Amino acid sequence: MSGHARGMDLMEARGFDRVLETGAAWLLALMWFLPLIYALWTAFHPPEFAARFAPFAPLSLENFIKAWNAAPFARYFANTIALCAMILAVQLVLVTLAAYAFARFDFVGREFAFALVLVQLMIMPDVLIVENYQTLSKLGLIDTLLGIGLPYMASAFGIFLLRQTFKTVPRELDEAARVEGCGFMMLLWKVYVPLAKPVYIAFGLVSVSYHWNNFLWPLIVTNSVETRPLTVGLQVFALVDQGIDWALICAATLMTSGPLLVAFVLFQRQFVQSFIRAGIR
Amino acid sequence: MGGVPGLYPAMTRRSASLHGWLLLFPAAVLLVAFTHWPTAATIYHSFFTTPKGARPARFIGVDQYQTMIEDPIFWQALWNNFFYALGTIPASIVLAILMALWVNQRLAGRGFLRLAYFTPTVLPMIAVANIWLFFYTPDYGLIDQITRKFGFGATNWLGERETVLGALMVMTVWKEAGFFMIFYLAALQQIPPNLAEAAALEGASRWYFFRRVIFPLLMPTTLFVLINAVINSFRLVDHVVAITKGGPDNASSLLLFYIYEVAFKFWDTGYGAALTVVLLALLASLALGQYFFLEKRVHYR
Numbered sequence: 001m002s003g004h005a006r007g008m009d010l011m012e013a014r015g016f017d018r019v020l021e022t023g024a025a026w027l028l029a030l031m032w033f034l035p036l037i038y039a040l041w042t043a044f045h046p047p048e049f050a051a052r053f054a055p056f057a058p059l060s061l062e063n064f065i066k067a068w069n070a071a072p073f074a075r076y077f078a079n080t081i082a083l084c085a086m087i088l089a090v091q092l093v094l095v096t097l098a099a100y101a102f103a104r105f106d107f108v109g110r111e112f113a114f115a116l117v118l119v120q121l122m123i124m125p126d127v128l129i130v131e132n133y134q135t136l137s138k139l140g141l142i143d144t145l146l147g148i149g150l151p152y153m154a155s156a157f158g159i160f161l162l163r164q165t166f167k168t169v170p171r172e173l174d175e176a177a178r179v180e181g182c183g184f185m186m187l188l189w190k191v192y193v194p195l196a197k198p199v200y201i202a203f204g205l206v207s208v209s210y211h212w213n214n215f216l217w218p219l220i221v222t223n224s225v226e227t228r229p230l231t232v233g234l235q236v237f238a239l240v241d242q243g244i245d246w247a248l249i250c251a252a253t254l255m256t257s258g259p260l261l262v263a264f265v266l267f268q269r270q271f272v273q274s275f276i277r278a279g280i281r
Numbered sequence: 282m283g284g285v286p287g288l289y290p291a292m293t294r295r296s297a298s299l300h301g302w303l304l305l306f307p308a309a310v311l312l313v314a315f316t317h318w319p320t321a322a323t324i325y326h327s328f329f330t331t332p333k334g335a336r337p338a339r340f341i342g343v344d345q346y347q348t349m350i351e352d353p354i355f356w357q358a359l360w361n362n363f364f365y366a367l368g369t370i371p372a373s374i375v376l377a378i379l380m381a382l383w384v385n386q387r388l389a390g391r392g393f394l395r396l397a398y399f400t401p402t403v404l405p406m407i408a409v410a411n412i413w414l415f416f417y418t419p420d421y422g423l424i425d426q427i428t429r430k431f432g433f434g435a436t437n438w439l440g441e442r443e444t445v446l447g448a449l450m451v452m453t454v455w456k457e458a459g460f461f462m463i464f465y466l467a468a469l470q471q472i473p474p475n476l477a478e479a480a481a482l483e484g485a486s487r488w489y490f491f492r493r494v495i496f497p498l499l500m501p502t503t504l505f506v507l508i509n510a511v512i513n514s515f516r517l518v519d520h521v522v523a524i525t526k527g528g529p530d531n532a533s534s535l536l537l538f539y540i541y542e543v544a545f546k547f548w549d550t551g552y553g554a555a556l557t558v559v560l561l562a563l564l565a566s567l568a569l570g571q572y573f574f575l576e577k578r579v580h581y582r
Binding site: 009010012029033035036095097098100101123124132151167238249250253 | 288289292294297298299300301302304305307308309310311312315316317319322323379380387388390393394395399400401403404405406408412413418455466477478487490512515517518519522537540541545554557560561564565567
């Protein structure tokens with residue numbers, strides 16, 4: 001191999017250095033996995049083996065069953081799934097329309113409006129909790145799923161991302177369709193949206209993982225089992241329902257992050273590609 | 282008409298404006314309602330008292346800010362936030378670069394390495410906090426079990442003023458480094474391979490090549506990561522809410538957590554607004570700094 005080393009390979013570590021670096025990389029990876037392994041161990045063994053590493057300790061699913069029955073996790077799951085789906089659905093529509101406007105229409109105040117959109121990249125709804133709570137209570141939306149989602153539905157990040165993509169659509173395609181009598185909405189739907197498919201996937205993954213994991217705002221807005229998403233439900237469970245039964249808490253923690261973790265392991269490449277695509281401006 | 286390349290040229294400005302604004306309208310309503318309006322309202326309300334029951338808000342000028350300047354907890358939260366940013370961001374960036382360099386090479390088990398580094402990123406902060414809470418438990422948790430082997434006694438990592446913020450920082454670096462890694466990984470893959478060929482021809486050492494070629498080329502990525510990391514250090518306080526509640530003795534209170542406490546535990550929304558203004562000012566200066574200073578230096582070195 002090294003006889004034909006070309007390009008970046010030339011600057012890779014060699015010989016003893018390579019052994020050393022591989023070792024360091026693995027050490028760091030093991031350190032990074034350790035907390036997860038610890039949680040997995042505790043969750044899958046009877047409570048008396050929590051924090052005690054006996055190699056032949058019996059495996060058990062009992063902690064998961066107990067945790068599942070101790071709190072309305074089924075409801076929390078349903079809430080989170082409904083919340084993520086609702087936010088994403090509205091986001092996709094709003095963001096597509098706005099991005100199309102910015103990418104193709106020479107409207108009055110375009111640059112100024114775009115600058116105003118970008119403000120949300122710095123000042124996210126997460127930091128405006130005091131005022132947004134007041135707005136929601138005036139609208140009577142406290143303790144509703146719609147209330148949790150509303151501040152996030154017009155995503156500046158999504159508008160920016162899609163505008164960049166729409167701008168790269170060749171004008172010839174656009175014109176050809178219009179010559180055939182295609183209206184703007186039809187054009188958007190038939191030409192722009194299909195061409196931006198990978199960007200939609202990237203945005204979707206980022207959005208779902210953000211809202212699956214979001215905690216502080218839903219914690220403030222919700223106060224009942226009927227609306228609480230998983231993150232808030234997990235916190236209530238860990239705080240109130242249990243003393244310090246680590247095995248149960250670990251099981252509940254893994255259970256709530258489980259779907260996202262499994263999806264990540266299965267679609268690792270798409271996830272990483274999506275985050276990269278979403279991050280590069 | 283048609284002056285801007287890429288825009289529809291054959292439309293009159295009036296027609297384009299009508300279409301443009303109609304398309305933008307739904308998003309604009311929500312953006313104004315939940316970003317611009319609350320930003321303005323925060324500033325406005327910071328000059329009023331908190332309305333209580335039948336007593337409406339009363340204009341008090343800069344009294345809330347006066348209170349703030351004399352409020353030791355505010356200063357503590359601000360300093361904590363500063364140290365928290367300082368403690369997590371450089372460490373995350375250095376680790377992220379190292380991880381990316383390693384994953385980008387053909388080391389044994391590259392797929393496993395990437396999975397290990399990136400997995401914590403997918404977990405909710407609240408789950409991370411619960412897992413690490415267990416880690417940090419005095420005597421019983423893994424960290425104390427290990428330190429005991431070296432003859433140390435039990436430490437209440439989350440219960441001591443001296444260790445609590447550090448404990449939160451470690452948790453944050455663990456969660457964030459892998460996220461930043463992927464941006465560096467993407468940047469590394471864009472670097473033309475002939476640079477390495479030229480460097481090899483010149484007999485440059487790997488360290489020299491990294492310092493003089495790779496690291497400068499990664500500058501735009503570093504800026505992007507830096508901005509995001511700073512925003513995150515102000516935005517993400519889930520772990521504080523979940524496991525320390527700012528304690529002990531406010532030693533782990535961060536600015537947004539203090540805002541949350543003031544507005545939703547003590548229900549003092551007027552003071553909460555004044556505190557939010559400080560946070561908004563910090564974020565705004567970050568945006569301006571990025572725009573006027575860093576952008577130019579990074580791209581036109």
